[in-house]
Amino acid sequence: MTTPFKHRCAFCDEPAKLTKEHLWPKWTRKHLRYSGQRHQQAFIVWGDEGTTERRRTYGGDARNSGPKAPCGACNGGWMGGVEIAAQPFLTPLIKGNSIILGEAGQKAVATWVTMKTMVAEYFDPKQIAVPLEERQYLRDHLRPPDNWRIWIGNYEREKWAGQWAHGAAGVHSIRTPTRNLDRPNTQSTTFVVGHLYANVFSSEVRHLVDCISLGEIGKTKIAQIWPIQEQIVAWPKTPLDDTDADICATALHDGLRAMFATPTGD
Numbered sequence: 001m002t003t004p005f006k007h008r009c010a011f012c013d014e015p016a017k018l019t020k021e022h023l024w025p026k027w028t029r030k031h032l033r034y035s036g037q038r039h040q041q042a043f044i045v046w047g048d049e050g051t052t053e054r055r056r057t058y059g060g061d062a063r064n065s066g067p068k069a070p071c072g073a074c075n076g077g078w079m080g081g082v083e084i085a086a087q088p089f090l091t092p093l094i095k096g097n098s099i100i101l102g103e104a105g106q107k108a109v110a111t112w113v114t115m116k117t118m119v120a121e122y123f124d125p126k127q128i129a130v131p132l133e134e135r136q137y138l139r140d141h142l143r144p145p146d147n148w149r150i151w152i153g154n155y156e157r158e159k160w161a162g163q164w165a166h167g168a169a170g171v172h173s174i175r176t177p178t179r180n181l182d183r184p185n186t187q188s189t190t191f192v193v194g195h196l197y198a199n200v201f202s203s204e205v206r207h208l209v210d211c212i213s214l215g216e217i218g219k220t221k222i223a224q225i226w227p228i229q230e231q232i233v234a235w236p237k238t239p240l241d242d243t244d245a246d247i248c249a250t251a252l253h254d255g256l257r258a259m260f261a262t263p264t265g266d
């Protein structure tokens, strides 16, 4: 008798034995500093009771962490292809070396960041904000959905411990920014790999995606790579320090919090 699989693949939705997808893939390890005996992840939830933030500190090296989300066929198939396509562009970004990212490079990096963001949501399945259709869109089109925005910065880490932060909220519409949804549909993620500092925002409320901003640092030290705005992005940009990194990691969360706090007037 065969045992039916209890889980479904995050991307193809087929019942399957799920596989671990390393958030920090093995090929990046030679470029990454050993993160020591612990690493930190932050989970932020906006809801009726206000904002709650949990910072979880994990034992062991961040480089080994990754949730089980894809099936073996996805992981070894198209996901491996995304990894291979992005690698030539990612390597200089991760090392902080110079590179000119054209449109193909921006798209390859943005697609890779989107894939990792979608997988990383499975660290906390109750707070998954990205719908199945968007994960399937990534698989079918090998590009981020249009309601995603992705920015990258060149980070010089000192003491800040953040490796990954995820915020999730249920947003009804831009005028009534929260409540009435039984599941999150809006997320922001910050993800650090070596010098590469990626900020991601996506929402089923499209207008929110267009409105969100990274503030002053976003104008000078951060490049938007999705949707593609510039034909070329020259790297490295002016480095982000620990303070910039912390401000940017919370800028999207703070922006949402401010919207929730504003009376809508109707």
Ligand SMILES: [Zn+2]
Residues within 6 Å of the ligand: 009, 010, 011, 012, 013, 014, 070, 071, 072, 073, 074, 075
């Ligand atoms: Zn699959």
